[in-house]
Amino acid sequence: MKWIPKFNSSNYLRVIFIIAIFILLFLSSIAYKHNRDLNESSKLLMHTYEINIELERLMSAIKDAETGQRGFMITRNNRFLAPYLYSRDKVNTSFISLKKLTANNPQQKKNLDKLFKLIIQRYVSFENCLKYSAPETYDKRKLDNHMFGGRILMENIRFKVDEMKDIEKVFLEKSLKRYDEEISLGPVFSISLFLAALTFILLAYRQISKDLESLKVYNKKLLISSGLMAESEAIGKFSTWQWDLETDKIDYSDNQFRLLGVQPNIFVPNKDSFMDFVHPDDQEAIAASMEGIINNEELPFIYYKIIQPNNEIRYFKSTGKLLVDQQGSKILLGINFDITDEHLLNIKLQERNNELEKSNKELASFNHVASHDLQEPLRKIQTFISRVSDADKAVMSDSAKEYIVKIETSANRMRVLIDDLLLFSKTNTTKKEFIKSDLNELLENAKSELAVIIDEQNGILQVDNLPKLHVIPYQIEQLFINLIGNSLKYSQPGIAPKINITCEKILSNEYPELMDQPFKKFYKIMFADNGMGFDPQFKENIFVLFQRLHSKTDYPGTGIGLAICKKIVENHKGYITADSEPGRGSVFTVFLPE
Amino acid sequence: MQKNALHILLADDDEDDRLFFKDAFEEVKVQTKVEFVFDGLQLMEHLMNPDTKLPDILFLDLNMPKKTGKECLIEIKKTEHLKNLIIAIYSTSSSDEDIEDTFIEGANIYIKKPSDFNALKKIINEVITLNWHYHTSGLNRDNFLLSLK
Numbered sequence: 001m002k003w004i005p006k007f008n009s010s011n012y013l014r015v016i017f018i019i020a021i022f023i024l025l026f027l028s029s030i031a032y033k034h035n036r037d038l039n040e041s042s043k044l045l046m047h048t049y050e051i052n053i054e055l056e057r058l059m060s061a062i063k064d065a066e067t068g069q070r071g072f073m074i075t076r077n078n079r080f081l082a083p084y085l086y087s088r089d090k091v092n093t094s095f096i097s098l099k100k101l102t103a104n105n106p107q108q109k110k111n112l113d114k115l116f117k118l119i120i121q122r123y124v125s126f127e128n129c130l131k132y133s134a135p136e137t138y139d140k141r142k143l144d145n146h147m148f149g150g151r152i153l154m155e156n157i158r159f160k161v162d163e164m165k166d167i168e169k170v171f172l173e174k175s176l177k178r179y180d181e182e183i184s185l186g187p188v189f190s191i192s193l194f195l196a197a198l199t200f201i202l203l204a205y206r207q208i209s210k211d212l213e214s215l216k217v218y219n220k221k222l223l224i225s226s227g228l229m230a231e232s233e234a235i236g237k238f239s240t241w242q243w244d245l246e247t248d249k250i251d252y253s254d255n256q257f258r259l260l261g262v263q264p265n266i267f268v269p270n271k272d273s274f275m276d277f278v279h280p281d282d283q284e285a286i287a288a289s290m291e292g293i294i295n296n297e298e299l300p301f302i303y304y305k306i307i308q309p310n311n312e313i314r315y316f317k318s319t320g321k322l323l324v325d326q327q328g329s330k331i332l333l334g335i336n337f338d339i340t341d342e343h344l345l346n347i348k349l350q351e352r353n354n355e356l357e358k359s360n361k362e363l364a365s366f367n368h369v370a371s372h373d374l375q376e377p378l379r380k381i382q383t384f385i386s387r388v389s390d391a392d393k394a395v396m397s398d399s400a401k402e403y404i405v406k407i408e409t410s411a412n413r414m415r416v417l418i419d420d421l422l423l424f425s426k427t428n429t430t431k432k433e434f435i436k437s438d439l440n441e442l443l444e445n446a447k448s449e450l451a452v453i454i455d456e457q458n459g460i461l462q463v464d465n466l467p468k469l470h471v472i473p474y475q476i477e478q479l480f481i482n483l484i485g486n487s488l489k490y491s492q493p494g495i496a497p498k499i500n501i502t503c504e505k506i507l508s509n510e511y512p513e514l515m516d517q518p519f520k521k522f523y524k525i526m527f528a529d530n531g532m533g534f535d536p537q538f539k540e541n542i543f544v545l546f547q548r549l550h551s552k553t554d555y556p557g558t559g560i561g562l563a564i565c566k567k568i569v570e571n572h573k574g575y576i577t578a579d580s581e582p583g584r585g586s587v588f589t590v591f592l593p594e
Numbered sequence: 595m596q597k598n599a600l601h602i603l604l605a606d607d608d609e610d611d612r613l614f615f616k617d618a619f620e621e622v623k624v625q626t627k628v629e630f631v632f633d634g635l636q637l638m639e640h641l642m643n644p645d646t647k648l649p650d651i652l653f654l655d656l657n658m659p660k661k662t663g664k665e666c667l668i669e670i671k672k673t674e675h676l677k678n679l680i681i682a683i684y685s686t687s688s689s690d691e692d693i694e695d696t697f698i699e700g701a702n703i704y705i706k707k708p709s710d711f712n713a714l715k716k717i718i719n720e721v722i723t724l725n726w727h728y729h730t731s732g733l734n735r736d737n738f739l740l741s742l743k
Binding site for chain 2: 375376378379380382383386387415
């Protein structure tokens with residue numbers, strides 16, 4: 001089923017689409033991960049920021065306490081002591097916040113504990129300073145010591161806070177860097193992936209539109225060929241049908257309905273509907289062949305009759321084949337030919353053939369009659385005449401003797417006629433065995449056959465070299481005998497006959513009379529004599545049976561010799577012509593195919 | 595009639611031919627005894643009869659009613675006590691087919707009935723003086739058909 005186009009691109013398209021879908025899924029998973037990473041990093045940033053702020057708050061609360069304490073110690077005004085008192089609450093609040101924020105980080109937690117101890121020490125130092133600066137307990141040396149110790153503690157606190165800040169900063173930077181790495185891989189990669197997916201989709205689109213185009217073209221071709229099919233079915237008087245063995249669905253071509261003598265699609269065909277049209281004589285054979293086609297997958301030509309609804313009988317010839325398509329379903333395809341015209345013609349031809357055979361047989365029996373039954377009485381006439389002895393003749397009257405002689409002459413002539421006629425019919429009816437023969441030899445045989453007459457007339461024969469050809473040897477010999485004999489017979493009185501036999505190879509297209517022959521190369525053999533010749537208006541007639549140009553008293557003959565020549569040359573698919581002018585000799589030309 | 599007269603049998607349905615044949619033998623200078631049968635059936639009956647003295651030469655016409663000469667020839671050659679009989683085919687026909695067939699079936703010589711009484715006498719003279727042993731051993735398609743020089 002070569003005419004069905006193969007759309008392999010459907011597989012190709014499937015692959016492209018699957019790849020594109022995978023790329024897109026991959027891209028979206030990457031996008032999701034980026035989103036989550038971004039979220040994580042902003043949370044981390046926020047976390048660090050909060051810790052920093054809380055540390056700053058802690059710091060500023062302690063600074064506030066220091067500033068308030070100093071103001072109080074200078075002015076001894078209780079108003080300055082308020083920030084110092086509040087600062088403890090602030091420190092505690094910040095501390096609780098920080099504790100929550102660093103819960104996940106053991107290092108920061110440790111640092112926070114250390115910081116807390118430092119802050120408590122700092123507050124103890126505040127109390128001591130307040131104590132030794134009060135007028136009632138004033139001690140300059142101890143105050144100086146505690147003031148100085150407070151400053152060192154303050155530096156330690158700041159140092160610790162900075163350390164914590166640094167740790168946060170390093171952690172943040174590390175995390176951000178990691179995310180950055182992940183994200184920085186992203187854009188180029190995902191854009192190229194996206195472009196790849198796009199390319200695949202574009203390719204698929206191109207393939208689809210290409211397939212659509214070729215589908216359109218095939219569709220058009222299919223439309224044209226189905227139209228052509230329908231036309232040719234109508235003209236060629238044949239029809240097609242399909243039988244899907246899987247679904248048991250049968251389709252007839254429109255012409256199938258017409259050949260059955262009904263309108264197209266007038267009924268829905270099934271397994272048995274065709275049988276209704278088949279002639280009762282043939283139903284059994286058709287049923288058997290239907291079985292056979294399923295088993296043997298092929299239906300040899302079957303000939304049968306159908307009856308159309310108008311009771312007209314048509315002759316059909318059908319054949320079929322089982323096809324298995326790519327999907328493995330089995331379909332029977334069949335062709336029916338309406339061969340009624342050929343059938344009737346055949347019958348007529350057969351009749352004519354029979355007639356011809358009959359008339360051929362009659363001709364053959366005529367030949368038999370001529371050869372045997374006619375000869376029998378003739379032979380007896382001749383024998384009886386030969387029995388009339390000289391003694392009998394002596395007592396006869398002169399006229400009776402003359403009649404006896406005339407009867408004898410006529411009987412002899414009849415004998416020659418019958419023999420010649422037999423020879424003529426033999427050139428037609430005897431089997432034609434073509435043997436490669438040397439024509440020189442055959443001519444020699446002919447010459448020795450005629451040797452006595454040639455010697456008598458002092459005839460001279462000049463002969464070219466003749467070819468070797470596939471011929472019926474005895475017929476060609478007969479041809480040579482007849483042609484040479486003819487020349488000897490019609491020689492000019494008083495002049496020794498001279499016959500010139502020449503031969504050359506020619507091409508048939510140079511001779512219009514040879515155009516009908518299926519051969520291209522011929523040998524042209526010419527027999528030219530110096531005899532009496534004949535009027536060229538008889539050049540066709542001399543080859544006709546029983547045609548004679550001279551009276552039989554002058555030149556005895558039956559008028560069969562040249563007719564035999566023509567027959568022999570025709571048997572060899574050749575051609576013979578004669579040319580002459582009275583008194584200037586004649587030329588017989590024989591064309592024999594190579 | 596002498597005891598050692600040549601015994602000739604002619605199977606021919608034609609009365610005139612039998613007459614010519616008889617006359618010709620009477621004019622031939624050899625002592626002969628000539629018998630006739632008129633068709634193939636009669637010939638076979640005659641030959642199959644155990645009382646029959648077999649002829650020295652059987653002249654057999656081909657074209658006979660009831661049973662043709664060819665059929666007789668085949669039958670004779672199939673019959674043990676007849677198969678060595680000398681058979682001369684004596685027929686009007688000189689068709690290649692008849693000559694070929696009778697040669698193959700084992701006839702000894704083929705004579706075309708002549709149209710001249712003197713020729714007939716010559717032929718008969720030739721046939722009855724023929725050395726059959728010599729002729730049969732050297733028999734071939736070319737000398738099967740009797741031709742007079």
